[in-house]
Amino acid sequence: MPQIRTVRESVKRYVLVSSAEKYQDPRHVDSQDLLMVSNRQLSDFRVGLVPRSNLRDDTVILSEALAAQLKVEGGDTVRMVDLKGGMK
Amino acid sequence: MSEQQPGVFYRGQWIAGQGEAWERADPVYGRCIWRGRGASPAQVSDAVDVARHTFPAWRALGFEGRALIAQAFAARLKAQRESLAHALAEETGKPLWEAGTEIDSMAAKVALSMQAYGERTGSREQDVAAGHAVLRHRPHGVMAVFGPYNFPGHLPNGHIVPALLAGNTIVFKPSELTPRFAQLTARIWTEAGLPAGVMNVVQGGVETGQALARHDGIDGLLFTGSSRTGVKLHQQFAGRPDKILALEMGGNNPLILAGSWPEKAALHHVLFSAFISAGQRCTCARRLLVPQGKAGDRFLEQLCHAAQHLQVGAFDASPAPFMGSLISAPARQQVIQAFEHRIASGGVCLLAPQLTEGTALMSPAVVDVSSASGVPDDEIFGPVLQVYRYERFEQALELANATRFGLAAGLLSDDPGLYRQFADAIRAGVVNWNKPLTGASSAAPFGGVGASGNHRPSAWYAADYCAWPMASLVADHCELPATLPQGMSL
Numbered sequence: 171m172p173q174i175r176t177v178r179e180s181v182k183r184y185v186l187v188s189s190a191e192k193y194q195d196p197r198h199v200d201s202q203d204l205l206m207v208s209n210r211q212l213s214d215f216r217v218g219l220v221p222r223s224n225l226r227d228d229t230v231i232l233s234e235a236l237a238a239q240l241k242v243e244g245g246d247t248v249r250m251v252d253l254k255g256g257m258k
Numbered sequence: 259m260s261e262q263q264p265g266v267f268y269r270g271q272w273i274a275g276q277g278e279a280w281e282r283a284d285p286v287y288g289r290c291i292w293r294g295r296g297a298s299p300a301q302v303s304d305a306v307d308v309a310r311h312t313f314p315a316w317r318a319l320g321f322e323g324r325a326l327i328a329q330a331f332a333a334r335l336k337a338q339r340e341s342l343a344h345a346l347a348e349e350t351g352k353p354l355w356e357a358g359t360e361i362d363s364m365a366a367k368v369a370l371s372m373q374a375y376g377e378r379t380g381s382r383e384q385d386v387a388a389g390h391a392v393l394r395h396r397p398h399g400v401m402a403v404f405g406p407y408n409f410p411g412h413l414p415n416g417h418i419v420p421a422l423l424a425g426n427t428i429v430f431k432p433s434e435l436t437p438r439f440a441q442l443t444a445r446i447w448t449e450a451g452l453p454a455g456v457m458n459v460v461q462g463g464v465e466t467g468q469a470l471a472r473h474d475g476i477d478g479l480l481f482t483g484s485s486r487t488g489v490k491l492h493q494q495f496a497g498r499p500d501k502i503l504a505l506e507m508g509g510n511n512p513l514i515l516a517g518s519w520p521e522k523a524a525l526h527h528v529l530f531s532a533f534i535s536a537g538q539r540c541t542c543a544r545r546l547l548v549p550q551g552k553a554g555d556r557f558l559e560q561l562c563h564a565a566q567h568l569q570v571g572a573f574d575a576s577p578a579p580f581m582g583s584l585i586s587a588p589a590r591q592q593v594i595q596a597f598e599h600r601i602a603s604g605g606v607c608l609l610a611p612q613l614t615e616g617t618a619l620m621s622p623a624v625v626d627v628s629s630a631s632g633v634p635d636d637e638i639f640g641p642v643l644q645v646y647r648y649e650r651f652e653q654a655l656e657l658a659n660a661t662r663f664g665l666a667a668g669l670l671s672d673d674p675g676l677y678r679q680f681a682d683a684i685r686a687g688v689v690n691w692n693k694p695l696t697g698a699s700s701a702a703p704f705g706g707v708g709a710s711g712n713h714r715p716s717a718w719y720a721a722d723y724c725a726w727p728m729a730s731l732v733a734d735h736c737e738l739p740a741t742l743p744q745g746m747s748l
Contacts, residue, residue: 184315186453189270190330193451228318231453234270243269244455245311 180251183230263294265461270454285351285618296462299469305458306475309400309427312455317425330450332368347573351583378721395725397425399477408538410436417480424724434463478502504714508637509665512658513543517673531695537641541666562609565622583618593640604630665706
């Protein structure tokens with residue numbers, strides 16, 4: 171599927187789930203500061219948005235609520251992609 | 259507190275325990291401060307699985323990312339110092355001022371551990387004769403941490419912080435005598451942004467502890483506690499070179515008074531060494547070695563007088579006491595039994611303890627065991643000081659080393675020659691001259707020899723047991739050597 175941008179430009183990240191305030195989903199984040207995040211289950215595929223500031227080199231920090239929506243927990247991997255492209 | 263408290267913390271959530279039920283009352287007022295059920299063996303297993311599953315993500319976060327969270331933890335400890343100290347003092351019986359210093363030590367541990375990580379482990383590169391050498395350190399995986407009751411904050415923290423910084427995940431089993439402070443510690447970590455599943459807590463007693471120690475999913479166990487339990491763990495880990503075991507146990511610590519000494523300063527150092535924390539520090543002086551003769555007699559007289567007047571009281575008493583209570587009434591009973599056993603074996607009571615009924619309060623006791631027979635080489639974990647009178651300094655050195663333990667030892671003397679002799683002969687991990695035995699610096703390695711540990715010193719050296727070294731020789735591409743080894747042709 172290399173022709174699909176969201177797959178071609180997506181990166182894999184380990185999930186860390188935090189309930190600390192600063193990682194909670196901010197309501198007023200500019201859309202260009204958001205990344206698309208999805209779980210890796212074909213049978214129950216889910217997508218959400220996460221602030222770019224939660225992204226690290228090899229991990230992404232998700233709020234408890236978002237982790238629950240995506241049905242992932244700490245140590246799982248997710249796929250991340252920039253809404254506009256250019257992750258890689 | 260009448261409501262049931264949760265006994266298991268994993269996936270970032272507290273849930274009800276399904277193991278043994280118990281209740282913790284504070285040791286002076288007898289008020290219930292924690293009631294609940296511990297983690298069942300199945301829940302312990304779940305906690306280890308969660309820690310295992312989270313490990314690669316936590317490791318991947320990198321040292322800087324982990325250090326930021328640990329720094330946030332330290333900042334929160336400082337911000338909540340007063341309320342945390344109060345909770346800690348109430349649960350352990352130690353005076354508020356002392357509990358405050360324990361919170362300070364916990365916070366200070368973060369910067370020290372970050373520094374030690376870089377200095378003791380971390381990574382470096384250099385060009386050597388054989389090529390380019392790279393040294394890196396890798397976390398073990400899931401570490402079980404067993405905490406003691408005397409410093410329910412500072413001591414487990416001394417394992418948890420370096421283990422987390424190195425990239426390990428944790429399953430922490432606190433003492434069943436201090437469940438509430440462990441709950442608070444987990445809360446502070448969560449507020450600091452520690453991701454779910456990185457540090458998990460299983461409350462409980464023997465059943466929970468055994469389930470954790472036996473679990474095949476742990477890569478190591480970091481223990482601070484009694485020698486009896488430590489030896490059992492050591493037996494259990496026999497034949498398991500794949501698991502790292504760090505044991506910090508007690509001592510039967512000698513403090514020698516020799517030659518001449520400034521009276522008041524020596525008195526202060528002996529009182530502090532023997533009775534701080536109601537004698538519930540592993541570095542407390544248990545044996546005081548005093549020369550025979552008039553100067554020694556006078557010192558002991560003054561010591562007993564001053565010990566008798568040490569203020570003993572509730573953690574929140576005003577004015578503040580020097581000593582709080584022991585951790586529990588049964589613990590006090592054991593200490594009193596040990597004291598009475600010394601008297602029955604021919605020891606002479608120099609100062610009898612005063613007990614406050616219905617509490618775990620106990621005032622200092624001093625017993626001269628010079629002519630007692632069969633005094634066991636055990637740690638009396640309370641405010642009981644045993645005195646030995648000696649004739650010659652060499653005899654004092656022999657007495658000091660006549661223990662299976664080797665945690666702390668000290669000399670109080672104006673004579674630097676005696677100190678040289680002492681430092682040469684003594685066998686202990688913490689050896690002080692003209693300083694109290696307690697209050698070891700976190701910037702130095704901490705641990706003992708003999709039955710006091712298994713040669714895995716903590717504090718500054720905790721970094722060593724939290725990571726394994728990976729030594730590499732590297733080159734950008736394979737290169738054929740100028741000459742082939744004999745017997746090889748290509």
